[in-house]
Structures are given as C-alpha cells and as structure tokens.
Amino acid sequence: MKKQYTYVVTGIIIMLCLGTVYSWSIFRGPLEEVLNISPTLSGLPYMFFLLFYALLMPIGGIFIEKFGPRVTIMIGGILVGLGWIISGLVGNIYLFIISYGIIAGSGVGIAYGAPLAVVTRLYPKNKGFLSGMILLGFGLSPFITAPLSNRLIKSFGLQETFIILGIVFLIIVTAFSFVFSYPSHTNVSINKQSFNLKTLTQNKVFYGLCFCFVLGTLVGLMMIGITVPVGQEIIGLSTREIAILMSVFAFFNAIGRPIFGLLTDRFSPRLSAILSFSMILLASILMVFANKGTPIIFIVAFIIYWFNLGGWLAIAPTSTAIYFGDDNYSKNYGYVFLSYGVGAILGTLISGEIRNVLGSYAYVFPFIIIIAIIGIISSIVLLNKVETENTNS
Numbered sequence: 001m002k003k004q005y006t007y008v009v010t011g012i013i014i015m016l017c018l019g020t021v022y023s024w025s026i027f028r029g030p031l032e033e034v035l036n037i038s039p040t041l042s043g044l045p046y047m048f049f050l051l052f053y054a055l056l057m058p059i060g061g062i063f064i065e066k067f068g069p070r071v072t073i074m075i076g077g078i079l080v081g082l083g084w085i086i087s088g089l090v091g092n093i094y095l096f097i098i099s100y101g102i103i104a105g106s107g108v109g110i111a112y113g114a115p116l117a118v119v120t121r122l123y124p125k126n127k128g129f130l131s132g133m134i135l136l137g138f139g140l141s142p143f144i145t146a147p148l149s150n151r152l153i154k155s156f157g158l159q160e161t162f163i164i165l166g167i168v169f170l171i172i173v174t175a176f177s178f179v180f181s182y183p184s185h186t187n188v189s190i191n192k193q194s195f196n197l198k199t200l201t202q203n204k205v206f207y208g209l210c211f212c213f214v215l216g217t218l219v220g221l222m223m224i225g226i227t228v229p230v231g232q233e234i235i236g237l238s239t240r241e242i243a244i245l246m247s248v249f250a251f252f253n254a255i256g257r258p259i260f261g262l263l264t265d266r267f268s269p270r271l272s273a274i275l276s277f278s279m280i281l282l283a284s285i286l287m288v289f290a291n292k293g294t295p296i297i298f299i300v301a302f303i304i305y306w307f308n309l310g311g312w313l314a315i316a317p318t319s320t321a322i323y324f325g326d327d328n329y330s331k332n333y334g335y336v337f338l339s340y341g342v343g344a345i346l347g348t349l350i351s352g353e354i355r356n357v358l359g360s361y362a363y364v365f366p367f368i369i370i371i372a373i374i375g376i377i378s379s380i381v382l383l384n385k386v387e388t389e390n391t392n393s
Contacts, residue, residue, distance in 0.1 A: 004123060004130065010179040011115035011134035014073065017169040018080065018108045019141030021049050022250070025228055026149045030158040037093050040352075043225075044093070047348050048101025049108075050221065054341025056109025058334030061117075065330060069114035073177035076111025080104050081170025088162030100162075111173065112138075113317075113337075117330040118180050120321050125265075128318035132261025139254035139310040143247050150243075195324040195332055205323050208382025210339040212273050213316045215375045217343030219280055219368055220309025222351045227302055230361050236292040245299065249306040256310025261318050269319035270383040276308045276315065277375035284372060287365040316340075319383075 024046045032042045063072040083104025090096050119130040145165075152161040200206045227249065231237040237245070264272040283304035290297045320333040354363050 004119070004126075006179060007115065007119055007122075008130060008133045010176045011119075012137035012140075014077075014111070014115060014173050014176050015134060015137030016141045016144060017173050018076075018112060019138035020145045020149070020165065020169075021046065021053070021105075021108070022139075022224065022253075023142040023146040023149055024049075025246075026146050026153070027158065027161075030153055031096075034158050035091070035093050035096070041093050043348065043352075045097050045101045046225075047345065048097050049105035050344035050348075051341050052102050052105035053109040053112070054338055054344065056106045057113060057337035057340075058331060060110040060113045061331035061334035063110060064114050064117050065328075068182060069118050069180040070177050072114045073111045073180055074174050076107045076109075076114075077170060077173025077177060079107025079110065080173060081107075081166045083107055084162050084166030084169060086166075088159040088166065111177075113330050113333055115180055116317050116333070118182065120317070120329050121182065121326050124321070124326060127321050128261035128263075128265035128314060129258055130261075131317050132258035132314040135257040135261075135310070135313055136254045138313070139257055140250060143250040143254065146243075146246060146250070196328055197331070197335060200324065200332060200335060203324075204382065205384050206336070208378065208384075209269070209316065209319055209323065210336055211382065212277075212375060212378055213312060213336060213339035214343045214346070215371055215378070216273075216276060216280075216308065216312035216315070217340045218347040218350075219371055220305060220312060220347075221344050222347030222364070222368075223302060223305035224309065225348060226351050226361050226364065227306075230302075231298060233360070234290060234292070234362055235295055235298045237295060237298075241295075245302075248299075249302055252303045253306040253310040256307040257314040259314075260311035261314035264315050264318040264322070268383075269315060269322060270379055272311070272315050272319075273379035273383055274376055276311050277372045277379060279304050280308055280375070281369060281372035284365045284368040287362075288369075290362075290365075313340075 028039075028042045028046075031037070031045075032039065060072060060076065063075065067075075083099050083102075083106075086099035086103065087096055090099055115134050116131045119134065120127040123130055149161060149165065152164060156164065195203070227246065228242050231242045231245065232239070260272055260276070263275070283301040286297050286301045290301070316336055316339075317333050320336050321329055324332050350367070351361065351364055354367065355361050
C-alpha cells in the first residue's frame with residue numbers, strides 16, 4: 001500500500017512537469033511579441049508538441065519493454081528539459097517549433113506512459129483509479145505552472161523563463177525516474193490472447209476505442225484552445241476573470257482523470273464513454289444559448305469540457321488494459337494514444353477554420369453537438385461489453 005502512494009505522488013510530480021504544455025496560452029502572447037509573429041504561427045509549436053507527444057507514445061512503449069520504466073522516464077525527462085532550454089535560446093519560430101514542439105513534445109511522449117505501465121502491471125484491480133491519480137498531475141499542471149510561468153515571464157522575460165523551467169524539469173523528472181521499476185515478481189493478469197499490433201488491427205474494439213478517443217480529445221483540446229477567446233469575445237469576460245477561471249477549469253480537468261478511471265474500473269469502458277459524450281452534448285447545448293451576460297453558462301459548460309478531456313485521458317489507458325490485457329500494455333496504449341494526436345490536429349484546425357469562415361467561435365458548438373451524438377452512438381455500437389470482448393477476442 002505504501003509503495004502505491006510512492007508511485008502516485010512521484011508520478012503526479014513528474015506529470016506536473018510534463019503537463020506544462022496545457023499552459024501554452026500563457027506563453028503565446030509574449031512569444032508573438034518577442035518573435036514578431038502572427039497568432040497562426042504562434043499556435044504551431046503547441047500543435048507540433050501535441051503531435052509528437054502522440055507519435056512518440058508507441059516508441060515510449062517499446063522503450064519501456066526494452067529498457068524498463070526508469071530509463072524510459074529518464075530519456076523523456078532529458079528531452080523535455082533540453083527542449084525547453086533550447087527554446088529559450090533560439091530566435092525564430094521555426095527553430096522554436098523544433099525545440100519545443102518536436103524535442104520537448106517527443107520527450108513527453110516517451111516518458112508519459114511509463115508511470116502508468118508500472119501501476120497497471122502491479123495493481124491490476126485498481127489500474128484505472130491509480131492511473132487517473134497519476135494523470136491528475138498532468139491535468140493539474142496549468143493550475144500551478146500557468147501562474148508560475150506568468151510570474152517568471154514578468155520577472156525575467158520569456159526566453160529566460162523557458163531556460164529556468166527547462167532546468168527545473170530536467171532535474172525533477174530524471175531524479176524521480178529512479179522510483180519507477182518493475183520488481184521481479186508482479187501481479188500481471190494474463191489474457192487468453194496476448195495482443196500485439198497485428199492482433200490489435202484485427203480487432204473491432206481497437207478501432208472503436210481509437211475512434212471514440214479521437215472524438216473525445218478533438219472536443220477537449222479544441223475547447224482548451226478556445227477557452228480564452230470564447231470567454232472574452234462571446235461572454236465578455238476580462239483577462240483577469242479568464243485567468244482565474246483557467247485555474248478552476250484546470251482543477252476539473254485534473255479530477256476528471258481519477259473519477260473516470262474509477263468509473264471505468266468499476267463499470268465498463270462503454271458506460272464511461274457514453275457518460276462522457278452525454279456530458280459533452282449537454283455542455284454544447286448550453287453554449288448554443290451563451291452570450292454576453294451569461295457567465296454561469298460558460299463556466300458550467302467549460303468545466304464539463306475540461307473535466308471530460310481529463311476523463312478521456314483515463315478512459316483510454318484503462319480501457320486498453322481492460323480490453324487487451326496487461327501483456328504488451330505499454331506498446332498497445334502507445335498505438336491507441338496516436339488517436340490523441342489526430343484529435344489534437346483536427347481540433348486545432350477545425351476550430352480555427354470555423355472562426356475564419358463564419359467569423360465567430362459560437363458556430364463551434366453546433367458542430368460539437370453533432371460530434372457528441374456520433375460519440376454516443378459509436379460507444380454503444382463499437383465498444384463491446386468487457387465480458388463479451390474478453391471471451392471472443
């Protein structure tokens with residue numbers, strides 16, 4: 001029991017460092033000023049970060065199996081730290097995309113799955129809840145790193161802030177990597193079938209889980225990206241009010257992970273997915289009626305959006321273990337996590353295009369209503385009951 005808490009606490013601290021990408025809105029404005037770039041260009045480092053974060057997850061899974069979780073976290077931590085440090089030294093957006101988006105994003109992708117792989121293998125009965133608790137740190141990161149980064153930028157400047165944070169992340173992540181290892185004896189649950197990439201791609205539930213994960217992350221990452229402009233342009237909130245609410249939203253994003261992890265453990269991936277998309281549907285219907293002078297609607301709806309993005313980042317890994325077992329878990333979740341990258345790209349591009357063509361983010365919400373309905377139907381049709389899938393796979 002004591003070892004569980006050690007994994008959870010150190011995992012949360014590592015995830016706090018890795019999850020600073022969710023504070024990107026704090027860096028975006030100063031970056032536009034320092035590098036004299038457009039809002040479109042300033043969104044590219046964030047998009048590339050999320051893309052390489054997703055693309056390197058399968059590589060991280062291979063590293064975990066080959067080198068173990070300790071070395072994998074260490075490699076990821078070194079890349080994250082170096083990426084942030086180099087970002088503070090470069091002078092144009094394209095080098096910044098390489099250092100922040102590709103190098104730091106790859107580091108997060110490599111390190112992210114290792115703490116989850118350890119608790120999934122050692123504590124299979126509580127894998128969803130424990131994974132969600134560790135991932136709480138990733139979601140909670142902007143609650144801490146956004147105000148910290150804002151203060152550092154004002155005190156030292158943008159580029160100096162990247163260097164400072166890079167050094168801190170390098171030290172913390174590599175130091176805490178020593179906590180994580182596979183003991184010689186583990187409580188691994190063995191499925192009747194051991195899944196690998198070949199057998200995954202022959203399994204209907206794999207595609208169903210990936211598709212639902214794309215929809216969930218598309219909505220969540222889209223909403224995170226447009227929280228500030230929606231609050232200001234549609235609701236009429238001030239910058240200070242938005243900054244306070246961002247911390248509230250980050251808190252709900254964080255607690256969505258252990259809550260949905262526990263729900264997926266206790267009930268099923270299908271029911272968790274249906275609940276999530278139903279909540280997203282409700283939030284989107286509320287936002288159709290939002291306008292200036294309706295801050296309560298905005299707050300409730302965006303709490304739901306942020307909460308459910310956190311939820312999907314617990315539903316997906318827990319569902320991977322439930323459907324496909326603990327054997328090859330780290331690799332299998334890496335393949336599933338590629339859906340996150342697809343959702344990140346689609347969410348960023350679609351929301352921007354809707355605003356460019358129609359002139360307002362208000363038109364995003366009818367689109368999300370359609371996505372939520374598709375998600376509910378897909379969850380019912382494509383995510384088999386766990387007992388049935390385990391028997392027939």
